[in-house]
Amino acid sequence: MKVAQFKALLDSIGSLTTAQLTELSGLVSASKSKQVSREALDSMAPKACPRCACTTVVRNGVRNGLQRYACRGCHKTYNATTGTPLSRLRDKELFEAYAQCMRKRMTIRESAQELGLTLVVDDNYLGRLTTTMLAG
Numbered sequence: 353m354k355v356a357q358f359k360a361l362l363d364s365i366g367s368l369t370t371a372q373l374t375e376l377s378g379l380v381s382a383s384k385s386k387q388v389s390r391e392a393l394d395s396m397a398p399k400a401c402p403r404c405a406c407t408t409v410v411r412n413g414v415r416n417g418l419q420r421y422a423c424r425g426c427h428k429t430y431n432a433t434t435g436t437p438l439s440r441l442r443d444k445e446l447f448e449a450y451a452q453c454m455r456k457r458m459t460i461r462e463s464a465q466e467l468g469l470t471l472v473v474d475d476n477y478l479g480r481l482t483t484t485m486l487a488g
């Protein structure tokens with residue numbers, strides 16, 4: 353966000369109603385949680401290419417909130433989740449929260465409702481979680 357837009361946003365906060373502030377607070381909290389999760393994922397990015405193990409890699413922009421790397425050896429790109437069950441999973445930041453729901457023995461329906469997922473997406477998380485548990 354540009355500095356001028358951010359300043360305008362901050363200036364408008366003083367004129368919000370209590371209900372609007374509550375809604376904004378919830379959005380800020382959820383967004384911050386997603387950002388922290390993405391940073392945690394980024395910190396686990398392999399230093400070598402997961403495909404060819406070449407260590408000559410360069411940063412190659414950010415996609416879906418995750419740092420992307422380009423391998424100079426095989427000319428492919430990757431991010432921290434490439435080759436993991438989280439690869440190509442939408443809303444990756446919810447995966448740990450989903451695992452927590454499963455640990456609490458919540459049903460699939462309860463887990464989906466808790467995290468605001470549809471049952472189709474929830475089924476995808478369950479499949480990835482099962483794959484992860486079987487692998488490790």
Ligand SMILES: [Zn+2]
Binds near residue numbers: 401423424427428
């Ligand atoms: Zn490579």
